[in-house]
Amino acid sequence: MLVRMPSEPFDDPRLTAMGLLFETVHGVGHRCGDVFRVPGISGSDFDVLIRLARSPYHSLRLTDLASQTSMSTSGITRVIDRLERAGLAERVACATDRRSFLVGLTDEGGRRLTKLVPDLTASVDRWFTSALSPEELDGLLTGLRKVRDHVHPGATAGAHDGCPADEPLL
């Protein structure tokens, strides 16, 4: 205990930069999370829902959801279990590959999302984007985009390439 240690390596600017990055999202998540945590939806649930809403025919394969969200396939399985149990999404067997499932947004899922998004947008504005000038925000987003592409190429993976029909599910 109580070793006298050179604090230099612990104050490396790259380390503090990472610390800042984590503290910031943690804080933003904490502030904005209440919006969907109240109606019993987790952050991952919301992430999946909005990705479905933005996809053609409101559907994606489980695998594509996994790679887009950087979650394990196991994790996605459980998210969809929850959403299906809540009636917000549903699995549809893939016509061209019998190993695979598409996940589609239900009407109720769409309604819930539509109800939720304005509040969330306001909250994000309140706690994140409005804290910066347009120039500052632009600088931040440019940096983020570049880092994101560096650590996670394929963030937009599976936007309907192989299996999923380019036709409505039903």
Next chain:
Amino acid sequence: MLVRMPSEPFDDPRLTAMGLLFETVHGVGHRCGDVFRVPGISGSDFDVLIRLARSPYHSLRLTDLASQTSMSTSGITRVIDRLERAGLAERVACATDRRSFLVGLTDEGGRRLTKLVPDLTASVDRWFTSALSPEELDGLLTGLRKVRDHVHPGATAGAHDGCPADEPLL
């Protein structure tokens, strides 16, 4: 299923900005996390260890760790349980307030951290800071700092104000 929905509210730039923020940290965490995950240290464990290392006398109160890290006091209790079990930190009863504990870094904890940090710094450099030009990084950090201060004032809380002795623990 398959409602035709206006995708406009779902593509609100503030929402995509938040999505980008989350994707980025998630990606960076995933890339750099192996450095400490391998020797069986979680992200929160590391966060606590390095905060201790940076504090005077390598010690902080549980409560202060909680507010600095934005974790619940319960969460901090369990982190310290793990670190104590691993011999990397130890509780010391607070002399001036018998409800409170200081947590101090052990010699072994200091060694482990010293061993870990260079690898981590290299990994952060590899996956985060080196992806940007100095100007871009500067813009990113400026924005982050501003948002962080907005959502989480008191990030530096408890840097020895009340209880903790301004003297060595032992």
Next chain:
DNA sequence: TAAGATTGATCCCTCAATCTTG
């Protein structure tokens, strides 16, 4: 053999309730 999905075990965190001390 590999890809898509699921299951069981386990880890980490939070909330609510509780105990002790100020």
Next chain:
DNA sequence: CAAGATTGAGGGATCAATCTTA
């Protein structure tokens, strides 16, 4: 009563193993 810390219950994520299909 308020503050510091701990405990039990429960949610959410991962890994490794497994099953089915390509």
